[in-house]
Amino acid sequence: MQAPGMDIRSAQYLVAVVDHGSVTAAAVALHISQPSLSQAIRNLERTLGSALFDRTARGLIPTAAGAAVADAARKLLTDVAKAETAVAAVIALQSGELAIAVQSDLAVDAVADMAGQLHRTAPGIVFSTTAASSAREVRALVRSGRCELGFLERDLADGTSDNLREIETRAQETVLSIPPALAVGLPDPLPRASISALPMIVDAPSNRRSYPLGAEWELVDIVVEVPDRLAVREMVGHGGGAALLPRSIAEQDAPGTSIRSLHPPIIRRTSIVFRDGPLSPAAAALVSNLRTAHSPSTNSLPNGDNLSGSNSIP
The missing domain is CATH 3.40.190.290 (D-Maltodextrin-Binding Protein; domain 2)
Structure with missing residues (x-):
C-alpha cells in the first residue's frame, strides 16, 4: 500500500537514500544536488509525521518506520514500471507491419486464427504474407529478414540447425x-x-x-x-x-x-519459425498467442506419415 503523501519522486528519493546509505551518494546517483535531496527527505518525514532515518557516524540508517515506508516505495515504483511497460506495449501495437512467409501448399488456418486474434486487439497492424513454394524458401525469407515470421511444414529431420526458433502449430x-x-x-x-x-x-x-x-x-x-x-x-x-x-x-x-x-x-506437422533475438511488438504478440493456443506436443496423431520437402502433398 502506498504511504500517504508519498508520490513517485519521493519514493525514488527515499529508495535511493536507503540503498546508498547517504544523501550525498544518493544525490550523485539521482543527478540532483545534495541540498535538494536532503530537503525532499525532510519534507517527506514532515508529511508522514515520523523520522525515517537515524543519523549516525556510519551514515543514514532507516528507522522501523523508514524501512516500512521504503518497502511501500519499492512496491510503488515496481507498479509504475509495470504500468509504463504495459502502456508502451499498447502504443507499439497501434501501428506497424508484420510480414509472414507462408508455405503455399499448406492450409493457413493457424496463421489466420492468430492473426485474427491479434488484429482484434491491434487493428493498426498491417499484415503482409509472402507465398513460398517450399519450407526451405520460407526459412530463407526469415533468415534474410525479408519476413519476420515463417509458416511451414515441420521437418523433424532438420531440427533447428539454421538457428531459427520454432513453435509447432496445428497438424x-x-x-x-x-x-x-x-x-x-x-x-x-x-x-x-x-x-x-x-x-x-x-x-x-x-x-x-x-x-x-x-x-x-x-x-x-x-x-x-x-x-x-x-x-x-x-x-x-x-x-x-x-x-x-x-x-x-x-x-x-x-x-x-x-x-x-x-x-x-x-x-503434415506445421510450425511458426523466427530468428533468435527480440521480435517486433506485433510478432511477439502473435508468437505469444501461438504458445498459448498451440503448445508443442508429440505423437498427437499416431500412425500418420509426416511428409516433407519434395514429397509434400498440396
Whole structure:
C-alpha cells in the first residue's frame, strides 16, 4: 500500500537514500544536488509525521518506520514500471507491419486464427504474407529478414540447425476431395493405393509430371495441372477430377464434393519459425498467442506419415 503523501519522486528519493546509505551518494546517483535531496527527505518525514532515518557516524540508517515506508516505495515504483511497460506495449501495437512467409501448399488456418486474434486487439497492424513454394524458401525469407515470421511444414529431420526458433502449430491432415460421381463405392478411409486409379487435379508450381507420395505409390493419372489451390478446388467442384487437400480446405467445398480420409493417414506437422533475438511488438504478440493456443506436443496423431520437402502433398 502506498504511504500517504508519498508520490513517485519521493519514493525514488527515499529508495535511493536507503540503498546508498547517504544523501550525498544518493544525490550523485539521482543527478540532483545534495541540498535538494536532503530537503525532499525532510519534507517527506514532515508529511508522514515520523523520522525515517537515524543519523549516525556510519551514515543514514532507516528507522522501523523508514524501512516500512521504503518497502511501500519499492512496491510503488515496481507498479509504475509495470504500468509504463504495459502502456508502451499498447502504443507499439497501434501501428506497424508484420510480414509472414507462408508455405503455399499448406492450409493457413493457424496463421489466420492468430492473426485474427491479434488484429482484434491491434487493428493498426498491417499484415503482409509472402507465398513460398517450399519450407526451405520460407526459412530463407526469415533468415534474410525479408519476413519476420515463417509458416511451414515441420521437418523433424532438420531440427533447428539454421538457428531459427520454432513453435509447432496445428497438424494438418491430407484428405481426398472428390466429385460425388467418382466417390461412389469408395470406402472411407480410402487405401492410398486406390488413388492411383483416380483422375487427379494438382497445382503445379514446378510443373512436375509425377507426384511421389511414399515409397510404394505415386500419383500418375494427372488429368489437370493448375497454378494455385483455388483453381484446384474449383476444378474438383466442377467434376474435373479428385485432389489431395488439407482437410480444412476440402471441407469448405462440401456438399459439392465428397471427402475420403486416407489409410494410412498423411499428417503434415506445421510450425511458426523466427530468428533468435527480440521480435517486433506485433510478432511477439502473435508468437505469444501461438504458445498459448498451440503448445508443442508429440505423437498427437499416431500412425500418420509426416511428409516433407519434395514429397509434400498440396
